[in-house]
Amino acid sequence: RAPGQSKGIVTEAMATGYREFVGEIVRRFTGSDRVAVVVLQEHAGFGYAVKAALERVATPLVCVVQHDNAFVRRVNLAPVARALLAGELVRYVGLMSSATADYESLCMSRYGVRLPGAFEVERCKLVPLIYWYDKTHLASVDYYRSLFDAVYEKAYWYLPDSDPPEEVVTLGRRGGLVIRPGELVAICGRVGSGKS
Numbered sequence: 001r002a003p004g005q006s007k008g009i010v011t012e013a014m015a016t017g018y019r020e021f022v023g024e025i026v027r028r029f030t031g032s033d034r035v036a037v038v039v040l041q042e043h044a045g046f047g048y049a050v051k052a053a054l055e056r057v058a059t060p061l062v063c064v065v066q067h068d069n070a071f072v073r074r075v076n077l078a079p080v081a082r083a084l085l086a087g088e089l090v091r092y093v094g095l096m097s098s099a100t101a102d103y104e105s106l107c108m109s110r111y112g113v114r115l116p117g118a119f120e121v122e123r124c125k126l127v128p129l130i131y132w133y134d135k136t137h138l139a140s141v142d143y144y145r146s147l148f149d150a151v152y153e154k155a156y157w158y159l160p161d162s163d164p165p166e167e168v169v170t171l172g173r174r175g176g177l178v179i180r181p182g183e184l185v186a187i188c189g190r191v192g193s194g195k196s
Contacts, residue, residue, distance in 0.1 A: 022039055025037055026039065036056055038052050038053055038056065040052060047148075050064060050144070051148050054141060054144055054145055054148075057141050059141065060085065060140065060141055060142070061081055061084055061085070061138055061139065061140060061141060062138070062139055062141050062144060063077070063136070063137070063138045064136065064137055064138075064139070065136045066135060066136060069097065069135050069136050070136075071136070075095075077138065079122060079123055079124035080093050080095075080124055080138050081138065082121075082122035082123075082124065083121040083122045083124040083126065084138060084139070084140055086121055086122050089121060090121055090126065091139060091140045091143035092129075092137060092138075092139040092140070092143060093124075093126065093137060093138050093139070094129060094135050094136075094137040095135060095136045095137060095138075097135050097136075099135070100135070103115075103127055103129070104117070104127060107130055111130065113130055115127060115128050115130070116128060
């Protein structure tokens, strides 16, 4: 957002610049056998954009990289993938950022929640998450798809001006019916992504 610009207001110049940017991305990856650019025809929000991408995924895991939270160094994701593929215990792993560097202390000071501490799955050190951050993460594709198939009771829906699955990620971050007691989402230590 440009300084002094109201949230949600898009000028014609901004719209033109964005269309040119999307066109360049499409041109850059046309013909690639490793990248598919999915251009939604209208604003759909993060949740529906992820859903559209999941319809094209044929792998058991997905890595979601937020546009403003890129990898800033080389990262070995193999231990994270092994932890996710080891069974049903871990289905989502958020990568560290400045907001989660001292996550256990943050949970205690901000929410009064004492985490059970770090644990290892397939030699990947993980810390339980109580909040699903909009950060770079890896997840089971089946788990992600189940978020869109879930029936959401309005009593648990924290966002009155939106409908599932538009804000399914926000619901996941806030608890409710997506991250249930006994289910585990985790943050992976020493893998790391951050603002670039």
